[in-house]
Amino acid sequence: MRVVIEVQELRKAYGSRVAVDGVSFEVYEGEIFGMVGPNGAGKTTTIECIEGLRQPDSGRIRVLGMDPGRQGRALRARIGIQLQEGALSHRLRVEEALWLFTAFYPRPLDPETLLQRLGLAEHRRKAFDQLSGGLKQRLFIALALIGNPEILFLDELTTGLDPHARRAMWDLVQEIRAEGRTVFLTTHYMEEAERLCDRVAIIDRGRLVALDTPENLIRSLGAEQRVIFTRDTAFDPSFLTDLPGVSRVEAIGERVVIYGRGDSLVGRVVEAMAARGMALRDMRVERPTLEDVYLALTGRPMETPGQEILPASNSGRSR
Ligand SMILES: Nc1ncnc2c1ncn2[C@@H]1O[C@H](COP(=O)(O)OP(=O)(O)OP(=O)(O)O)[C@@H](O)[C@H]1O
Ligand SMILES: [Mg+2]
Structure with a gap:
């Protein structure tokens, strides 16, 4: 299997707060790789270092053989990024956003095809601030796909979506993988990771506590x-x-x-x-579910969304 993302001993702190504390893993071509963990676990920090949007304090990262810190521009022509806190100009219309984004990439996909595929065609004239949460998510995914990326990064794909929209997203991500793209996603929904991902990395307080297929993780519990x-x-x-x-x-x-x-x-x-x-x-x-795996590994249930974890100084390396 070809390795498309390689992360070794990644570390990143914000002042005294250690967000990512020595994380290592590999992602294979064509898989849906999920990073799960509670709020503040370090998922966004990790994904942003991989995308070249944040500079790690130390560690080695290679994405498609490139160093995101030094070759960020070349890399971003080959990857697609959906940001967790994405926003667009309020009055920009759906179709305008897609056409605008084609200009950023050397080999863009056809905006019209993407509008159809993501069920955005009937909303094409709507302005960004007229879109529901689910439609915004779909637009962000369309924008992440417009550059015809080899790897798609999705940070909190379905947060805030209702169960129906969430399932539709899962189908969409599976279709994207079926096209031969690699998908790297983060989520704090264990059920989402279990249903959708080929392999799951469980991250807790900046550390990787487990990495395997959902079935193996659950089986390893012996529950x-x-x-x-x-x-x-x-x-x-x-x-x-x-x-x-x-x-x-x-x-x-x-x-x-x-x-x-x-x-x-x-x-x-x-x-x-x-x-x-x-x-x-x-x-x-x-x-038993991945939720039980998390509980067994950390001794705590997953925090509910919105809760902050303890500062890393209380929970980091000394554990
Ligand atoms: N720009 C920043 N400045 C200071 N601290 C930050 C910054 N970004 C993140 N942090 C802190 O780093 C830790 C990890 O945050 P991160 O956003 O990577 O977690 P996350 O797993 O993505 O959480 P969530 O599930 O809430 O998105 C948290 O304690 C957070 O408060
Ligand atoms: Mg995050």
Whole structure:
């Protein structure tokens, strides 16, 4: 696999606040690479150093073989950037923005095609400040794509979007990857990282705490699945304890929870119940998620958006 982004021992502090504290990783061509972590973890700082928009204090970065600090201009002709706090001139219309941005790139895509593809064609005459949050996001992605980039950087792709718009964004990012582009995104939604990314880097207080595919990260936890269903209180589910893979069975009131491991767990439970002529009412299966991985690695749940972390002096290198 070709490495398109290489980061070694990246460090960046703002005064006494260490934002990125020795982060190293590689991104492969054609993957959707996600960096997840709570507010203030250092995601934007990292992505901006990679884009050449911020100068790291130390460390080595190569993007498409170039040093973003020294070859920023040449690099930015080959990458697309969607900024976290993007804004455009209020009265600039959607189509004008796209045409304007074509001038910045040597091999731009056709604005008309992008308008169609991103569902912006019917909004082409709208001014920037007339757009909803979701449409603004789509416009920023269109602007990040207009230069026909090899790598697309998306900082907080779906923050502020409703669930429907979020899913539409996920589809769009997958389409962009299918065109052979590499996508580097940041998010503080674990679910988004789990559904969308080929590999996920979990960053916490400026440090990389894990990096792997979502499946491997979840599997590495070794956490149990739970099969949950509703019973008639007369029904005694304790025989399920004998099934291979089941570690324990909990029955409280009408609710039965079976804890266990293995791919065949659910099938075994269903079969064993069917063999006794019992239906599994309201059955659902809960699996561990990336959220559980984060909790296991850091000992804390992900902070809710808007919360600040402690200053790095309390939480940085000494940990
Ligand atoms: N320009 C700046 N000046 C001073 N401190 C900054 C600056 N930019 C970021 N920081 C601090 O550096 C740390 C990392 O910030 P960064 O924006 O990289 O985090 P983030 O993971 O992108 O957070 P969010 O999820 O809120 O976007 C935070 O403590 C933040 O307050
Ligand atoms: Mg950020």
